[in-house]
Amino acid sequence: MNYLDWFVITLYFAMIIGLALYFTRKQKDTNDYYLAGKKIKWWQSGASTMATQLGAISFVSAPAFVALKEGGGLKWLAYEFGVPLALIVVMAIIIPVLHRRNYISIYQYLEERFDPGTRSLVSLFFQLGRGLATAVAVLAGGLILSTALNISTIQAILLIGIITVIYDVLGGIRVVILSDFLQMVIIILGLLICGSAALAVVGWENAWSGFPGERLVILDFKHWGLTAEGTYSFWPMLIGGFFLYASYYGADQSQVQRELTVGTVDDVRKSLMVNALGRFPLVLLYCIMGVLVGAVIALPESHSQIAAAMQMDASSVTQTLQNDPDRMVPMFILSFLPHGIIGFIFVAIMAALMSSLDSGINSLSAVTMKDFYQRYMKKEASETHYLWASKLITFLWGTFCVCVAILLSVSGDAAQQTTIVLINAVGSLLYGPILAAFLMGMLTKSISGIAVKVGIINGIALNLFLWLWTPISWMWWNLTGFLMSVLVAFLYSLIADKVTFSFKLDYSVAADIESSKINWLSIYKLVVLYFILLLAFAYLIE
Numbered sequence: 001m002n003y004l005d006w007f008v009i010t011l012y013f014a015m016i017i018g019l020a021l022y023f024t025r026k027q028k029d030t031n032d033y034y035l036a037g038k039k040i041k042w043w044q045s046g047a048s049t050m051a052t053q054l055g056a057i058s059f060v061s062a063p064a065f066v067a068l069k070e071g072g073g074l075k076w077l078a079y080e081f082g083v084p085l086a087l088i089v090v091m092a093i094i095i096p097v098l099h100r101r102n103y104i105s106i107y108q109y110l111e112e113r114f115d116p117g118t119r120s121l122v123s124l125f126f127q128l129g130r131g132l133a134t135a136v137a138v139l140a141g142g143l144i145l146s147t148a149l150n151i152s153t154i155q156a157i158l159l160i161g162i163i164t165v166i167y168d169v170l171g172g173i174r175v176v177i178l179s180d181f182l183q184m185v186i187i188i189l190g191l192l193i194c195g196s197a198a199l200a201v202v203g204w205e206n207a208w209s210g211f212p213g214e215r216l217v218i219l220d221f222k223h224w225g226l227t228a229e230g231t232y233s234f235w236p237m238l239i240g241g242f243f244l245y246a247s248y249y250g251a252d253q254s255q256v257q258r259e260l261t262v263g264t265v266d267d268v269r270k271s272l273m274v275n276a277l278g279r280f281p282l283v284l285l286y287c288i289m290g291v292l293v294g295a296v297i298a299l300p301e302s303h304s305q306i307a308a309a310m311q312m313d314a315s316s317v318t319q320t321l322q323n324d325p326d327r328m329v330p331m332f333i334l335s336f337l338p339h340g341i342i343g344f345i346f347v348a349i350m351a352a353l354m355s356s357l358d359s360g361i362n363s364l365s366a367v368t369m370k371d372f373y374q375r376y377m378k379k380e381a382s383e384t385h386y387l388w389a390s391k392l393i394t395f396l397w398g399t400f401c402v403c404v405a406i407l408l409s410v411s412g413d414a415a416q417q418t419t420i421v422l423i424n425a426v427g428s429l430l431y432g433p434i435l436a437a438f439l440m441g442m443l444t445k446s447i448s449g450i451a452v453k454v455g456i457i458n459g460i461a462l463n464l465f466l467w468l469w470t471p472i473s474w475m476w477w478n479l480t481g482f483l484m485s486v487l488v489a490f491l492y493s494l495i496a497d498k499v500t501f502s503f504k505l506d507y508s509v510a511a512d513i514e515s516s517k518i519n520w521l522s523i524y525k526l527v528v529l530y531f532i533l534l535l536a537f538a539y540l541i542e
Contacts, residue, residue, distance in 0.1 A: 067294025
């Protein structure tokens with residue numbers, strides 16, 4: 001990288017911070033800080049959500065998984081099969097309930113429906129899981145950028161962390177969403193540029209003709225995810241993924257908070273439709289880039305060109321790619337793209353990383369403020385006090401995530417990889433039970449708060465057992481945690497509470513279906529058809 005590349009990067013950082021300074025002048029209370037006064041456009045919210053989920057790790061790791069990683073290939077696309085179906089549940093049942101009540105923390109619903117303890121328990125689990133996951137995302141991004149920018153991992157973490165914390169503290173959710181929208185545009189442009197550059201080097205037919213046949217497999221119906229070999233097989237990715245994404249979009253503060261910034265329920269649904277229809281094409285673009293860049297890397301002369309650009313010898317390049325396939329995309333960028341464009345592409349990677357960090361710390365701040373600070377520490381204060389306290393809590397969560405990332409960065413490589421796997425597993429430990437709590441509240445009238453808490457704890461305990469003593473795919477945990485939580489809650493209500501069950505859809509949901517000007521039932525049917533077309537498309541690729 002040269003001065004032109006660093007100029008592009010610095011210009012982007014200055015623009016984001018300037019945007020945050022502009023928006024901070026408009027903030028009057030916590031509702032504006034965390035929900036932007038519900039004035040965000042649906043397409044901005046939808047793009048922001050996708051930018052967070054398909055961020056820096058996807059930009060680098062998805063192509064590497066497709067091209068180089070052992071056991072990898074186009075099966076990365078299987079992650080997306082559960083998304084459209086899960087979003088039907090979120091759009092039809094969960095969002096109308098949460099949006100109409102004007103929450104800042106979505107876990108307030110659990111107190112209104114059950115009791116304060118249920119709210120505190122689930123909120124605490126969210127903060128634990130999201131705080132650690134955000135820190136690990138910063139670590140993973142720092143490892144990528146350290147090689148790309150020729151700086152230390154700690155310097156890379158501080159570079160991203162400090163800039164993100166500054167604009168997040170100043171601008172709140174409004175700058176998070178609008179910067180995420182900009183970052184989504186940059187990510188797509190970055191993908192197109194990298195893919196086009198690789199295509200110009202190797203050619204379309206040559207890229208696919210050299211792609212190993214076993215890496216073309218997407219629909220693995222032979223395995224059920226009951227052993228390590230079947231982790232990415234069709235059934236756990238579809239069924240487990242359904243519960244994972246239903247919980248992620250419908251019961252995770254970091255995602256739902258964006259949906260609550262949109263003015264109407266119909267507009268929220270439009271925002272979610274952006275994800276239901278748009279995620280698969282974007283992930284397909286990641287995978288195609290992986291095929292093309294992988295084909296370039298496979299050329300014998302490429303390693304010499306990379307070695308010259310990276311000031312390494314060719315054998316070291318080969319060894320590095322074998323040990324750490326995630327270096328493939330940064331090495332390609334530095335070796336095959338012109339200066340200025342290199343800076344722009346690394347802006348795309350850093351933008352994707354910041355998108356994951358900013359939404360994480362803003363949602364953590366919202367939950368800490370509403371579920372703990374305002375309830376237990378300062379029950380009565382002015383809105384000005386709560387606004388400044390919100391900014392301080394955002395700063396503290398940002399500092400926590402950056403510091404944890406730095407601590408993890410000084411551990412050994414084996415410890416880092418173990419930590420990343422650990423955090424991914426923690427999400428699936430919690431998602432099923434948390435989703436169960438919300439759906440039991442929205443679909444039943446008889447289950448008590450104590451029954452739900454007992455169910456959640458048993459659901460997590462079952463998933464811990466599966467993790468420690470079985471090889472079952474972690475994707476299944478999203479289902480097993482959900483089912484165990486529901487089963488135990490129902491049994492507890494039947495035996496201890498001695499209640500008869502009453503299944504009744506929340507009234508606001510039923511009323512919303514009837515009052516909406518859009519025929520969403522027909523749209524949901526089209527989403528199911530879209531899911532079937534995705535499977536047919538995957539089959540044709542194979």
